[in-house]
Amino acid sequence: MSAEVLPFAKALSAGLAAAMDADDHVLLMGEDIGRLGGVFRVTEGLQARFGEQRVIDSPLAESGLVGTAIGLAMAGFRPVVEIQFDGFVFPAFDQITTQLAKFTNRHEGALQMPVVIRIPYGGHIGAVEHHQESPEAYFAHTPGLRVVSPASPNDAYWMIQDAIASPDPVIFLEPKAKYWLKGEVDTAERAMPLHASRRVRQGTDVTLVGHGAMVTTLLQAAALAEAEGTSCEVIDVRSLSPVDYGPILDSVRRTGRMVYAQEAPGFASVGSEIAATVMEKAFFALESPVLRVSGFDVPFPPAKLEGQFLPDADRILEAVDRALAY
Amino acid sequence: MTPLDDPDIVRVLTAEGTFAPTPQAERYVPLIEALSDTDLETFYRDMVISRAFDRQATNLQRQGQLALWPPSYGQEAAQVGSIRAARAQDHIFPSYREHVVATIRGVDPVDIIRLMRGLTHGGWDPTDARNGNTHVYTLVLGSHTLHAAGYGMGLVFDKRCGTGDPEQDAAVMVYYGDGASSQGDVHEAMVFAASYQTPQVFFLQNNQWAISVPVATQSRAPLYQRAAGYGMPSLRVDGNDVLASYAVSKLALDEARAGSGPRAIEAMTYRMGAHTTSDDPTKYRTSDEEESWARRDPIARMRTYLEGRGASETFFEGVDAEARDYADDVRVRTNALGGIPVDTMFAHVYSDRHPLVEEQRQWLADYEASFEGGQA
Numbered sequence: 001m002s003a004e005v006l007p008f009a010k011a012l013s014a015g016l017a018a019a020m021d022a023d024d025h026v027l028l029m030g031e032d033i034g035r036l037g038g039v040f041r042v043t044e045g046l047q048a049r050f051g052e053q054r055v056i057d058s059p060l061a062e063s064g065l066v067g068t069a070i071g072l073a074m075a076g077f078r079p080v081v082e083i084q085f086d087g088f089v090f091p092a093f094d095q096i097t098t099q100l101a102k103f104t105n106r107h108e109g110a111l112q113m114p115v116v117i118r119i120p121y122g123g124h125i126g127a128v129e130h131h132q133e134s135p136e137a138y139f140a141h142t143p144g145l146r147v148v149s150p151a152s153p154n155d156a157y158w159m160i161q162d163a164i165a166s167p168d169p170v171i172f173l174e175p176k177a178k179y180w181l182k183g184e185v186d187t188a189e190r191a192m193p194l195h196a197s198r199r200v201r202q203g204t205d206v207t208l209v210g211h212g213a214m215v216t217t218l219l220q221a222a223a224l225a226e227a228e229g230t231s232c233e234v235i236d237v238r239s240l241s242p243v244d245y246g247p248i249l250d251s252v253r254r255t256g257r258m259v260y261a262q263e264a265p266g267f268a269s270v271g272s273e274i275a276a277t278v279m280e281k282a283f284f285a286l287e288s289p290v291l292r293v294s295g296f297d298v299p300f301p302p303a304k305l306e307g308q309f310l311p312d313a314d315r316i317l318e319a320v321d322r323a324l325a326y
Numbered sequence: 327m328t329p330l331d332d333p334d335i336v337r338v339l340t341a342e343g344t345f346a347p348t349p350q351a352e353r354y355v356p357l358i359e360a361l362s363d364t365d366l367e368t369f370y371r372d373m374v375i376s377r378a379f380d381r382q383a384t385n386l387q388r389q390g391q392l393a394l395w396p397p398s399y400g401q402e403a404a405q406v407g408s409i410r411a412a413r414a415q416d417h418i419f420p421s422y423r424e425h426v427v428a429t430i431r432g433v434d435p436v437d438i439i440r441l442m443r444g445l446t447h448g449g450w451d452p453t454d455a456r457n458g459n460t461h462v463y464t465l466v467l468g469s470h471t472l473h474a475a476g477y478g479m480g481l482v483f484d485k486r487c488g489t490g491d492p493e494q495d496a497a498v499m500v501y502y503g504d505g506a507s508s509q510g511d512v513h514e515a516m517v518f519a520a521s522y523q524t525p526q527v528f529f530l531q532n533n534q535w536a537i538s539v540p541v542a543t544q545s546r547a548p549l550y551q552r553a554a555g556y557g558m559p560s561l562r563v564d565g566n567d568v569l570a571s572y573a574v575s576k577l578a579l580d581e582a583r584a585g586s587g588p589r590a591i592e593a594m595t596y597r598m599g600a601h602t603t604s605d606d607p608t609k610y611r612t613s614d615e616e617e618s619w620a621r622r623d624p625i626a627r628m629r630t631y632l633e634g635r636g637a638s639e640t641f642f643e644g645v646d647a648e649a650r651d652y653a654d655d656v657r658v659r660t661n662a663l664g665g666i667p668v669d670t671m672f673a674h675v676y677s678d679r680h681p682l683v684e685e686q687r688q689w690l691a692d693y694e695a696s697f698e699g700g701q702a
Contacts, residue, residue, distance in 0.1 A: 053483050058518075058521075059514075061517060064511070064515065064517060067471075067473060067475070067515070068473075068475050068515075069476060070472070070473050071474060071475060071477035071478070071479065071480065072479055074452075074476070074480070075477045075479075077480055094466065094469070094511075095511075099464075099466070102447070105673075105675050106446075107674070108446070108673070110452075110454070112677050143683075144676065167677035167678060168678055242680050242681050242682050
């Protein structure tokens with residue numbers, strides 16, 4: 001094992017570099033990703049190392065970025081597009097949903113679309129409007145796209161390489177609150193496939209499930225619950241399309257209770273979908289309904305209110321109490 | 327003054343079919359003089375056959391065989407001239423009215439029919455050499471101009487253009503219309519093409535109408551002049567003049583392949599039919615206008631020119647017979663098209679295994695099999 005402790009952003013950067021070393025047709029495109037290294041510095045140093053044609057400081061045009069990435073994929077490249085902030089992906093939404101997602105299907109399999117769209121997403125950084133959103137449900141709802149979200153530096157390192165290797169388009173959601181989170185990265189061996197969900201804490205009373213930055217909050221809630229005598233299991237979904245239900249169902253069948261936590265508004269969300277599926281597939285194992293803890297169904301509020309908008313450990317524990325009260 | 331009276335337009339054939347280059351066309355005359363009689367006859371044959379196919383497809387739609395048909399009637403010269411200027415190694419990005427372009431590149435007309443009949447969302451494989459690097463139709467206006475620009479970036483990055491070897495160097499030709507030119511994606515495509523100096527020709531067929539909205543509502547300035555804002559050479563050509571359309575495209579593609587960056591061409595033409603078989607052009611345009619364009623018919627014009635050069639009546643009769651056979655063949659093969667297996671819906675949504683899609687495919691198969699006798 002060759003392990004080192006890295007912040008999430010550095011692990012991601014190392015993963016990108018590894019993929020670029022392995023295949024000279026992997027290229028990075030985005031706004032300010034070259035000389036500046038990206039607004040979150042994920043691509044820092046990569047242009048100096050790989051040159052301006054492989055780490056491209058593109059014009060400021062998101063539809064153009066994704067549209068030209070599609071053309072580059074047709075020409076044999078594996079483009080990795082960085083969208084600067086979650087709220088800026090919408091000008092590219094048409095290219096992602098009507099074009100990128102459908103090309104393999106329209107070509108009856110003759111053409112593949114190995115394009116990765118990296119999107120820093122979610123709150124916790126006190127930013128201004130359009131800079132803290134959770135657009136995952138839009139993409140998970142679109143057939144043809146794969147949607148993943150790493151929550152740890154080790155996953156950041158490996159999942160970006162697996163996403164680039166995928167012949168399908170992957171929406172790669174980076175919890176921006178975790179860019180500075182440090183963790184052990186095993187650069188010698190990947191722990192699990194791209195689309196596997198993962199149990200990150202064992203427990204017996206309630207199953208807590210979530211993705212992205214919320215995984216850390218779930219672990220905090222589980223630690224607090226432990227102190228009060230409640231044993232919580234925590235599962236990091238990792239892949240939002242497809243969802244790996246195995247570990248989730250396995251856990252719910254043992255605990256009989258589940259809480260899904262996410263930053264995104266709850267209505268028609270990834271958490272809603274997973275909750276509904278668990279109720280369909282594990283109905284007789286459930287002691288209480290699957291509960292959701294979400295952002296509210298309002299626009300992401302001004303930063304001074306994000307503490308009230310985003311689920312925290314207390315709101316998760318309130319749901320745990322409700323689940324146990326049945 | 328109509329746009330066709332623009333003194334800067336490139337035209338070599340008058341509306342009556344006389345060879346009379348405009349001043350802007352002088353530099354293109356050698357390219358036209360280099361064409362053989364066979365080349366000229368091919369241009370004419372292409373146009374006549376394409377029109378027969380278009381008429382047949384329109385009829386098939388009226389008879390309920392197709393869901394929709396976007397006619398190419400009237401735009402044959404712009405399409406034949408431009409695509410005959412492309413080389414085999416060039417990549418072609420059509421929108422959804424480029425039937426003439428696609429079939430000349432080798433796409434089976436029945437593959438286009440399959441798309442419009444509702445049997446497929448693509449219809450042909452652009453990676454199959456038989457289709458002449460012709461990409462599938464894109465129905466979202468202007469989207470494909472970005473795919474073309476991205477492809478052009480790939481050609482630059484892989485040094486597949488600008489090497490000085492015209493046998494190897496490749497270019498990209500992208501077709502779009504006056505309506506699509508209002509889309510943001512076309513703007514972004516021109517920004518990227520100019521930024522990365524892609525070997526690319528933007529070929530705008532200005533057929534005067536975006537369904538019911540005239541070009542005047544979309545642009546206060548001639549569309550070809552927009553290219554100047556991107557630092558891209560551009561020109562306006564008489565799109566109903568097949569020789570002029572060929573010559574400007576030939577030079578633009580040659581220059582793009584050689585590494586001079588992107589170019590834009592606005593071909594002034596007219597769709598004589600409806601936007602698609604769903605609309606009724608009598609509601610939004612006048613018969614005077616349609617008649618004035620009918621007098622500039624690209625096929626009649628070229629025929630007069632060829633007659634003046636001594637083409638025989640036998641040649642014209644032969645082409646007409648060939649066109650009839652071609653259209654008949656399309657009809658027979660369209661009527662023979664079967665349905666599609668239900669399973670097709672689940673195929674190729676992803677390249678790699680996706681458990682949700684597999685689960686639903688299996689569920690539907692089991693569900694259909696549960697009926698007496700099975701329907702799957």
